[in-house]
Amino acid sequence: MNITAAVARSKSEPLTIEELELDDLRPDEVRVRMVATGVCHTDAIVRDQVYPTPLPAVLGHEGSGVVEAVGSGVTSVVPGDHVVLSAASCGVCSQCMSGSPTYCENAYEQCFGGRRTDGTTSLSSNGEQVSSHFFGQSSFATHANVVERSVVKVPADVPLEKLGPLGCGLQTGAGAVLNELQPAAGTSLVVFGAGAVGSAAIMAAKVAGCTTIVAVDLHDSRLELALRIGATHTINSGSADVVSELKKITGGKGVDYAVDTTAVPALLTQALDALAIRGTIVLVGAAAAGTTVPFEIGESLLKGWTFKTVIEGSSVPQVFIPRLVELWQQGRFPLDELVRTYEFKEINEAFADSASGVAIKPVVVF
Template sequence: MKIQAAVATAPKTPFEFREVDLDDLAPDEVRVRLVATGVCHTDAIVRDQVYPTPLPAVLGHEGAGVIEAVGALVTSVEVGDSVVLSANSCGECEQCFTGRPAYCSNFFGRNFAGTRPDGSTSLASDGTNVSSHFFGQSSFATYANVAARSVVKVDKELSLELLGPLGCGLQTGAGAVINSLDVRAGASIAVFGTGAVGCAALMAAAAVGATTIVAIDLVDSRLATATELGATHVINSRTADVAEEIERITGGRGLDYTLDTTGVPSVLRTAADVLGTGGTVALIGAPAPGTEVSFEVGGSLLKGWRFRTIIEGDSVPQVFIPQLIELWKQGKFPIEKLTKSFAFSEINEAFDASSSGEVIKPILVF
């Protein structure tokens, strides 16, 4: 089957539009006609080879669309269903069996290897293999053969043009607050970085009733959006001392939770330093493999603070994404305040807008 795709060909190089061949469905896959897909920072760092998915590749991992065919072993969805696409997992390892698919023993292979588990790729161009199944989907294309475990069925009445980012970025930020940290009503939390992931975390913190919600960023326009999403305080770390401001905001008590979405070691160190007694700092940024950070452990020993890393918001997508949709319906998770739509043909402009901070969450519409 001939389809149109935006292909990543080399680091820091614009995506190239090509007609590519899509192969037959595997028994555990569904064919999805893409309606829309989000643009995520992870797509950019894989294109630039921070993580080694083989190029050329069709990336994209926040897809939403309609099922047009199902493999012989698929029973969870059927032709005509509206779906949001999320991360893939094996469903067979200990982590998957215990409800932690984001920590699947085969997570890297299922999401970054550029092939199916058997080594095949669903895409080819002029007889040359093109990496496919990025996060089980490769949604920067008009159609995709998608791993069934990446598929989340949603109500057909919903706007698929808006829901794709729930599959990764928004799920990750909101899940970090609701699932991983279990932030409770009355708690205090700071979110470092107010891109899509950080904004999702802010919305989730407001939804669960946190009463001190601090947003930290370098861009004033993003901080203004953070206030609209529920932040009670904002700090521009370019012009203010973050630690001093948080000490003032908390009356010297420190914070219950801090969440770093940047992956910058110095930011993560600050996020740990501003914790209160018994606090938790979490990392959901994506630093390059091998990145290290130092923590002060002598004077802070009496705090009993904790550090943890988070993938995909510790979510089971088929459970958590419908929960986020319900919050959106209730006005507690206003996705539309983060997004701007671009035609699929404008994918490179969408990436530029994301990189510059002009747009928090670009969505490509087919």
Template sequence: MEITAAVTPGKGAPFEIKTLQLDDPRPDEVQVKLTATGVCHTDAIVRDQVYPTPLPAVLGHEGAGIVEAIGEAVTTIKPGDRVVLGFNSCGECTQCLHGRPAYCKNFYDHNFSGVRIDGTTALSDNGTQVSSHFFGQSSFASHANVSVRSVVKVDDDAPLDLLGPLGCGLMTGAGSIINALKVGAGETVAIFGTGAVGSSAIMAAAAVGATTIIAIDLVDSRLEAAKDYGATDTINSGSEDLGKRLHEIVGDDGVNVALDTTGITAVTRQAADAVGINGRVGLVGAPNLGDEVSFEVGASLLKGWSFQTIIEGDAVPQEFIPKLVRLWRQGKFPIEKLTQTYPLADINQAFEDSASGKTIKPIVTF
């Protein structure tokens, strides 16, 4: 069938709106008519080939839409279901079998290779292959053939034009707080970076009862906005002394939990220095491949602190996304405060506004 898609033609090139050909769904796939899809930093770094996916490609991995057809082996989803799309995994490796699909041994093959496991691509441009199945979906398109392991059914009244970002960025931030770092009621939390991932982490920390939630960024408007969805304190680390301000807020004890959402190694070190005894540090930003960070391990040996890299919020999408929808319904996860919609034709503007900080979470609509 013919579809409309935003194609990444080459490294760093603007997205091009094109008519492509989409093949039929395979037995384990679901064909989805997209309603909306979030714009994520990961799309940008793949467009720029920081993380390699063969180009040309249709990226996009925070889709939401309505199922139009299913493969013959699909039993959990039916046509007409409203769905949010998440990452893909093999379902067979040790990590998947232990309920940790974000750490799937075959994560790259299923999410970044641009093809199905059998080497085929679902998309073509007048006979020329176009990479598909980005994060199991390639949602910068009017339609997508999606791995059933990427599909999460949501309620019939779920607002699909809002919930797509739960499939990656917002799930990553919230899951880092709830699943990976296991923030508890009364704890103190520092969130470095208040983009979509950091903002969702702030919301999650507030939802679970953290009593001191410190938002740290360079953009005053983002910091001001963070107060509206959970931050109790803010620090502009470009104009304020970070160490001094943290001490003013939490004293000598440091924070219980620090989460770096920036992927900047100097910030990761700041996050580590911010925690106190038995503190937990998480990293969810995407540094360049090969980047390294140094930690002080002499005096800090007495702290018993831990450092953890986190993928996709340690979440099982089919289990965690419905939880986030319930939190949203209760007003505890107000993602509408982060979003701005753009038509597909304005996708390049959406990426510019995301990079500049004008929009925290752009959503492209169809």
């Protein structure tokens, strides 16, 4: 069938809206008519070839939509089901089999390879191959053939326009707190970077019962939003000494948990300096390969601190995303506060607004 898609053709150049051909479903695939898709920082760094998915490519990995057809081997959904799309995984490696699909041993091929595992792509333009199956989906298109392991069924009475960001960014931030850190009620947590991922971590910290929740960012508008969705304190890192402020907020003890969404080495060093004894730092931000962070290991030995890297919130999407939907329905995960919507033709504006900070979570609605 013919579809309309936003195609990344050249490094760091705007996407172009084009008509493409979508091939036939494979037995393990689901054809989804897209209703909405989030625009994520990962899409931008792949467009810019920090992660080299072969171009031309259709990106997008926070899709939501309606199932139109299923392959012969698909059992989890049927035509008409409403779905959110998340990261792909192979399902057969030791990590997938032990319940950690976001750490799939074949994750790079599954998410960034631009091809099915048999080497084919579902998208073409007058005989030219166009990379597909980005994170198993390539949701910057009106329709996509999506691998079944990327598909999460959600209730039909929940507006799909709101749910796309759950597939990556919001799952990442919330899962880093609820799945990985699992903070006890009454503890303290700081989030570096109050964008979409950081905002999700703030909301999750409130759900978990943290009583000191600090947002750190350069943009006052984001810090104001952070206070509305769960933060108890904010720090503008451009005008304040972050470490001394965190020590002051915690009465000199330091923070129990830190979530870094920026991958800026200097901020990670600040997070360590502000950490309490037995504290934990979680890094969810994506940095270029080869990025390093200097950590002091003399005096800090006495802290017994932990550093973790976390992908996709250490989630099993088919389990965790429905939980986030339920929290949203209860008013405890107010993702609406983060979203700014764009028409499909405005997708490059959505990228620009995300980069400038004008929009916290841009969502393209088809």
